[in-house]
Amino acid sequence: MVLVLALGDLHIPHRASDLPPKFKSMLVPGKIQHIICTGNLSIKEVHDYLKTVCPDLHIARGEYDEETRYPETKTLTIGQFKLGVCHGHQVIPWGDLDSLAMLQRQLDVDILVTGHTHQFTAYKHEAGVVINPGSATGSYSSITYDVNPSFVLMDIDGLRVVVYVYELIDGEVKVDKIDFKKTTGSNT
């Protein structure tokens, strides 16, 4: 069982002052093995904070990130899964599943994590799964109205990944989960 935290679009301090306290209290150091971040943190302080939650931190560059050296895309292998992350402002139309599917094929990953729309989504399509963890701070988006703070926790176990999405709705944390299974291991 490997726990992977996926989050992004915090937009601190331009659009939000901090993570919601209820989220902060959940993100305890030492519980998570990897963090995948879709970008737009956007300052170093947030990077440092995420590092304390888990030192294995993978970030893709968002258009507001202070650090310009984050990569545009990143891929990594966790267990039997290949994961890719990209902020998503590069994929036009924004939020379009088919265009994201193309990126997924290009990166050749089972799970593609992207952001930019601040809207949580988890789609399964032919090439794999596209997950958007939304905005961890619920920050303003030109694309989505009424953004609730959200983040995703993936539990990778063998050929199966359970995606837990945590959303802060009216002050309460609501959890939902989705199951995905790979048909074969990633070796070809």
Place this chain on the structure above:
Amino acid sequence: MMAGVAEDEEKWLSAGITGLQQNAFYMHRALDSNNLKDALKYSAQMLSELRTSRLSPHKYYELYMRAFDELRKLEMFFKEETNRGCSIVELYELVQHAGNILPRLYLLCTVGSVYIRSKEAPAKDVLKDLIEMCRGIQHPVRGLFLRSYLSQVSRDKLPDIGSEYEGDADTAMDAVEFVLQNFTEMNKLWVRMQHQGPARDKEKREKERSELRDLVGKNLHVLGQIEGVDLDMYRETVLPRVLEQVVNCKDEIAQYYLMDCVIQVFPDEYHLQTLETLLGACPQLQPSVDIKTVLAGLMERLSNYAASSAEVLPTFFQVEAFAKLNIAIGKVIEAQDDMPIYGAVTLYASLLTFTLHVHPDRLDYVDQILGACVKKLSGKGKLDDSKATKQIVALLSAPLEKYKDIDTALKLSNYPHVMEYLDNGTNKEMSNVIIQSIMKNRTCISTAEKVEALFELIKGLIKDIDENLQDELDEEDFKEEQNSVARLIQMLYTDDTEEMMKIIHTVRKHILTGGPKRLPFTVPPFAFSALKLVRRLQSQNENVSGEEVAATPKDIFQILMQTIEALSSVPAPELALRLYLQCAEAANDCDLEPVAYEFFTQAYILYEEEISDSKAQVTSIHLIIGTLQRMHAFGVENRDTLTHKATGYSSKLLKKPDQCRAVYACSHLFWLDEHNDMKDGERVMLCLKRALRIANAAQQMANATRGSSGSVVLFIEILNKYLYFYEKGVSQITVDLIQSLIELVKQEMSGENTTPEPATDAFFASTLRYIQFQMDKGGVVADKYKPIKI
């Protein structure tokens, strides 16, 4: 010289101990053989060692302790003697025959102890006699130890109420008298030490005095423990007498120590009830006494007492504790003209802590204290005394911690005035404390008036206060500072849209004074705050119709336009471009076509004139295309102009792959899913063809320059786009086109000069897999895909 003296002292002490032990030995022998006469003789000799003048108090104490131990045994012997029939009165008489007065008095006290226990005479009479006799020793060190001995042996034999030695008294007055007298005499002896000896040894003397102070203070402890000393006796007798001695002795060391002792020893309820008396003594003390520390100590005790339980609070109100303390402090500060600033501030800080515990709801008290502080500080200019500034920061932080809600602190009219006296660095530090407090408590500041007051307080962070003084603030620190201001702006919020509009105006006014250094940090949060308001107005306007609204989205867009423009002074073109595009999208959602167009125009101007870095251009172009793709508010003409420009920019990017990608991204500009009148297959095709041409050119360039065929990946990307639009039903994309592109890719990938690239291979493979998947789907989709051969 000092070392020599120390050595000598050791020698004398050893000699003294030896003498003492020797005589003790013989004394014990006499005790064992019940020889009273010899016992007295040797005990007197033993006690003679205590007649020395050569020892410092510290060393004398060692000698004294040994004597004390021996005297305990002697006392037991005396007790047994009286059991054996010896008359205690005779014994009392007998010991007075000792030759020297000091041994005589020690023996007398020892017998006196047995005398009192025998109850043959009232305790009070014996004690009276003893204490009179002790006057015979006027040497400070010897006298203090002797009286200390008297105090020790009489401790459990005082005629306290409820004690077996009460006698026929119904109060503990006699006991109190006894202890008070001992205290008074001991204090006099103690003070006398100050004036003995040459002036050059003053420091040494004061050190020695310090070693002896607990002997004097002990008496107050005893008083505190006498059962019969209730509030009335304390108020009528004990305190006045003690204070009388304290004031009259006119000795700085004694006064400071004893005032503190009184405060620590007696219960807080007593202090509350005698506050006026206690405080009344303060101005009468020597000017050199550190009275502020004493008062601070008192206020701290009372603060803790108030905090301990809610039941005690009414007493505080009843005795008007605040008023009395306030007046006392005022008097002290007035009297001690040369008190350093930090001393005065410490006093006010203690009083403030007290007030926050006892009268948290009385903001007027708190403000009063701050006002008094301002008065004291006035005329001094900015402080450069770090001790003082530290105290002021503590003073100003206390209300923040107590009240959690910044609103309350903002109501204190004197608060900003106090801050004025801090030097720039500390002022900023304090501003940071204020911001941290707001962030920690997550309190929103909800009116423009409060925002104005807050920004006034933290103005050191908002702008350069002193034009000439350039802060040598390190870049990292400056960033951190401005980022916290940015976070603060998120907390300036209210649901009331009219008030929020006023807040927006206030924030804008202030951040525009920040100068080019600060604008990149403060403009974005301001902008998003404004955009959030636009959204709320949108939903409001949908519900409420026909009413006059004070603020409209149009007004806000106007403000935004002007504010983002200010970024040109930094300059920060990339940031400004992003913000313009955000505004354009928001204007689009409000159906304000001209406004949205204007924002796009500004963004384009920045792109053309200010953004020259290739990487920056690529990102900017993606943002432009992405935003434009979502616009539905534009009429045909405007739309055409903007898309034409966008495609133009795309094909002029520096690197061919970037060009290719931007151009095919532009294809999406001509096909909007939700709007049937914005589906132009022809122009989609044009874009894709152009992208293909660029990909070809890139391929050729790679061949020419590197001798190998470049990456085929661009072709595969375009292929994917073909499939995308094919599925959407763009008729210009035919199966033939798709087929020929597939063949082209296969060709390129199997060419002689091709270096195999696993990533590209995988991409192509997964694309083909996708086509197969669609074929297998069945239905309309499969029909579309069947003709394609992979």
